[in-house]
Amino acid sequence: MQKEVLPELLKKDLVVGYVYGLDGERQEYYFEKSPSNIASFIMLKKEHADKIVLTDTMDRLILNTFGEFINRCHDQKLLREITKELVPMQKGDKKPDDIAIVSMEEAQAFWNHQEQKKAWVYCRIDAPEDAHGALKGQKKELMDYAEQMGFEVVGCSEDLGSGMEFDRAGLAEVTKAAGEGKMDVLLVKKLDRLGRDTAKTLEFIRGLEQLGVGLYSPLEGEIQLEQSPYLSMQ
Numbered sequence: 011m012q013k014e015v016l017p018e019l020l021k022k023d024l025v026v027g028y029v030y031g032l033d034g035e036r037q038e039y040y041f042e043k044s045p046s047n048i049a050s051f052i053m054l055k056k057e058h059a060d061k062i063v064l065t066d067t068m069d070r071l072i073l074n075t076f077g078e079f080i081n082r083c084h085d086q087k088l089l090r091e092i093t094k095e096l097v098p099m100q101k102g103d104k105k106p107d108d109i110a111i112v113s114m115e116e117a118q119a120f121w122n123h124q125e126q127k128k129a130w131v132y133c134r135i136d137a138p139e140d141a142h143g144a145l146k147g148q149k150k151e152l153m154d155y156a157e158q159m160g161f162e163v164v165g166c167s168e169d170l171g172s173g174m175e176f177d178r179a180g181l182a183e184v185t186k187a188a189g190e191g192k193m194d195v196l197l198v199k200k201l202d203r204l205g206r207d208t209a210k211t212l213e214f215i216r217g218l219e220q221l222g223v224g225l226y227s228p229l230e231g232e233i234q235l236e237q238s239p240y241l242s243m244q
Contacts, residue, residue, distance in 0.1 A: 016120055019110050025072060027111075028063040029055045038114035045091035050106035052078055053099045127194040129161035129226075132184050133168040134203045140170060152197045155228040164192055173206035176214070181205075185214075188223050195224040201233055 019042060027039040039055075041047055043066075052062055056078035064072040073083035073092070078100060083089040098104035133148040140146070145168050156163045165187055169180035181204070187193055196218060198204055205211045215235060218225060225233040 015110055016112060016116065019112060020117060020120065024067055025051070026065045026067060026069075027051055027055070028065070029059050030061045030063070031058050032060050040112045040114070040117050041109055045088065046095045046107060047109050048072070048092050049095035049099060050109050051111065052080075052096060053106040054109075054111070126160060126162045127224075128164045128192065129156050129159075129195045129197050130184060130187055130193040131156070131163055131166040131197050132180065132203065133166070133199070134173065134178075134180065135170060136172060138170055145170075148199050148203075151199060151228060155226075156197060159226070161195060161197070173202060173204070176205055176207065176210045181214075185217070188218060188221050191221075193223055195226050197226050197228075200227055200229055201225075 020040070022042045024040045025043045025048060027041065029037045029039065031037070039051070041051055048064060051064075052075060055062060059075075059077055061077070061081075062075040064074070066072060071082075071084070073089070074081050078096075080089065080092070080096070083092070095104075099106050131149060131152045133145050133152065135144045135148070137144070149166060149168070153163060165183075167180035167183040167187075169178040171178065184196060188196070201211070204214060212235065215225060215233070219235070227233055
């Protein structure tokens, strides 16, 4: 299925289709609910189906079949509407529609991706130049940490110079990205990479919290204001 179609389909009123093969294996699919779509799904999956069970997303039975023939459907009105579409397809007078069908694996991958937090990586060293590749080392450590935590890295900023000065290009980029909702979490190696001025660091973190952005470090875990020894002096 085309990636741009998937998000829209999964927002709709869905039918869950369980197709039990002649080999005993079961496959699970999702498609938009309508009598025509249900009839088309049955015909599209009939070739290797011993039986088909259709439910709603609350696992309530819609119907089941023996192959392409409906065995049970409690909603008689819906049954008549489906039969009106299905019988001409069974007779060969009408072809099943080419409906959008999502496999369980495709849907699960999409939902997992949607749940994945977006992370921004921020690196800083106290030197005027990176003569020994320290920034590269910080970035790799944070990228590895993001992978370990299951975060999706969407951006990276870096600065060279003193942590006492907060007017830094990289930190400004972080602020802009957070304000635009591009991240769920900010990753730093240690809290002092944000800055060494406690009051300004505290103000910066409060700003992140107001935007719903979490702060994480591979050395300190999730950093919260009330739990940070570095900020407890304030």
